[in-house]
Amino acid sequence: MSTTFQPNERVNWQHESDRPDSAMVYGYGKGLPIPARVVKLGAKRVQIELKVRRLYVRNSLWDSKFKWVDATTLSPRVLPCAAFHEPMQHVHAGFVLTGWKHPNGRSQVFPNGTWYPAVDGFTCGAPCGTEEQAVRDALHSLLSGGYRTALVSAISVRKHWIATDQDKNGAGAAELPELKDRLVKVETAFPPVDPTCSHVT
Structure with missing residues (x-):
């Protein structure tokens, strides 16, 4: 199989499903790319590791799930994913993108704390509910102006x-x-x- 992917590489899996609970299982909206990690390369397909939430369990942890998928459904992933315990930082064009947590702690809107996107330590953008979202928004803020x-x-x-x-x-x-x-x-x-x-x- 001809592919540029390598084991342990960060990827996004473009998943489409008619199952109504599919988006809930993977923790992402229907049709959105799902963060994954390449495990091994097969003759025709790629084995990836996904992180899956247990349904109907409050504050549930992520479980690993392994799937063989077509390489055409995968694309390189540059942003970190908290479910894989990846460092919540991304460097783009020399700019360090992180999240900054407000010291006031949790709120009803953001029970896990209030995070702000930060570019080279300078906060900019709207508040976020997770550090992962803050890093993603920091990249958007940098690229969108x-x-x-x-x-x-x-x-x-x-x-x-x-x-x-x-x-x-x-x-x-x-x-x-x-x-x-x-x-x-x-x-x-x-x-x-x-x-x-x-x-x-």
Whole structure:
């Protein structure tokens, strides 16, 4: 069999099923790629390991399930999966993507804690219910321009503090160099389509 996959490689399995409980079993929405790990290569198919939730058990752990699947249903997976106990960090184009947990702890909306996506330690984006989701959202924020917009906004706010004598103890002025360095890094890695939109000064 001709394949580029190797044992222990991270992959996504594109699974379609008419079973109504299929999405519940795998813990992902119907039609969404399911995180998996390559176990071994066969003559015609690939054996993968999946993590499956036990149905109707509160706070259940993930169990391993092994399946032989067609290689065409697999694609490389770059983001970590908590069910496989993978480190919750991803590096993309030199940017370290992680999740930051708010110290206030759990809430009714986020019983496992409130997480925020972070790019190089700078939080940006909406709150998440898991660290895994926060890492995924951090990548989206980096690639969609959300991280850049957050930096531009933070720089603008601090300049306003300084201009209006609201910069208490010079905190805003002290933070500006780092924020500008971050903006230079992101605009160098992902130049604006319209150069006139650059905020690097």
